[in-house]
Amino acid sequence: MAKMADVARRAGVSVSTVSHVINATRHVSEETRASVLEAVRATGYTHNTVARSLKTSNTLTLGLAVSAVGNFHFAELVSAVDATTRASGYTLLMADTHDDPAEELRVVRMLHERRVDGLLLATSTGPRGAALRYVKNAGLPTVLIDRCASPAFDQIATANVEATARLVDHLADLGHHRIGMVAGRRSLRTSSERLRGWRCGMERKGLEASSDLVVAGDSQAYPAELATLRLMSAPDAPTALVTGNNQMTLGVLRALTRLGLKVPSDVALCAFDDFEWADLLQPALTAIAQPVEATGRQAVELLIERIADPEGKRRTVLLEPTFVHRASCGCVRAN
Secondary structure: OOOHHHHHHHHOOOHHHHHHHHHOOOOOOHHHHHHHHHHHHHHOOOOOHHHHHHHHOOOOEEEEEEOOOOOHHHHHHHHHHHHHHHHOOOEEEEEEOOOOHHHHHHHHHHHHHOOOOEEEEOOOOOOOOHHHHHHHHHOOOEEEEOOOOOOOOEEEEEOHHHHHHHHHHHHHHOOOOOEEEEEOOOOOHHHHHHHHHHHHHHHHOOOOOOHHHEEEOOOOHHHHHHHHHHHHOOOOOOOEEEEOOHHHHHHHHHHHHHOOOOOOOOOEEEEEOOOOOHHHOOOOOEEEEOOHHHHHHHHHHHHHHHHHOOOOOOOEEEEOOEEEOOOOOOOOOOO
């Protein structure tokens, strides 16, 4: 029996495009639509949602396991994933992992028991994590989203290293030599990549990437606030800071306010993760903006393709973020 993946290969399009043509869930050009319909006829593919679900035990549901509570970035990502999921004819089931490995394993099991056809997972562990071992052993089609933890899975995320290095480059070009880093939770792949980016930026500008310039903000506001208070109270405090995510940026700003330090006159500030009201801060925040909508959309498309073709070659997709130049870095004229 022909599969949707067979139609996609013959038409030279993605599985998600075939799904959009068949289900009329998104506008597709007439030329592409004609190619898909011709491939349907040539392969003998038949599509009946109810019959397909009964025959294959598919439920037309996708699972999403992320740490979503209080995280601006994941809140936006969930919205993008949900919109693409619905447009593709699926229903989304979401569970919060709280970035805790034990809870992550529990919710992944729960979603699997609810017979999701595939899973999107922002894992808080490395390639040997229990949740990744579970989905691999279960044969559950899985795409790692936001955090690239293992090439054994399809995965999609932001290119973190060079983007963070660019923040350091910018601050160094403005004359800063001691550039601090408020880093995220060590167990998270995004945290380690952004810390590596900070080191790369320091080294290529000939600056010492000293350990006393790095503090652990644990990817949350309050720990970042306490860490920044310690860092900026030191005798040789940094003159500029890079923060590793949006939550920690809030903690850093609170700490600087408590210390009576002004941005950027006393300390320049650049942040990873732009957010909706970053331009309303005084001064407006220079930041790296992640391609959230594209990440969510492409993650769902990857997962639907993997469901249709379980044995296909796994892909790692790194999306380029955007440098948003505002005033917190200390530039007189920011775009």
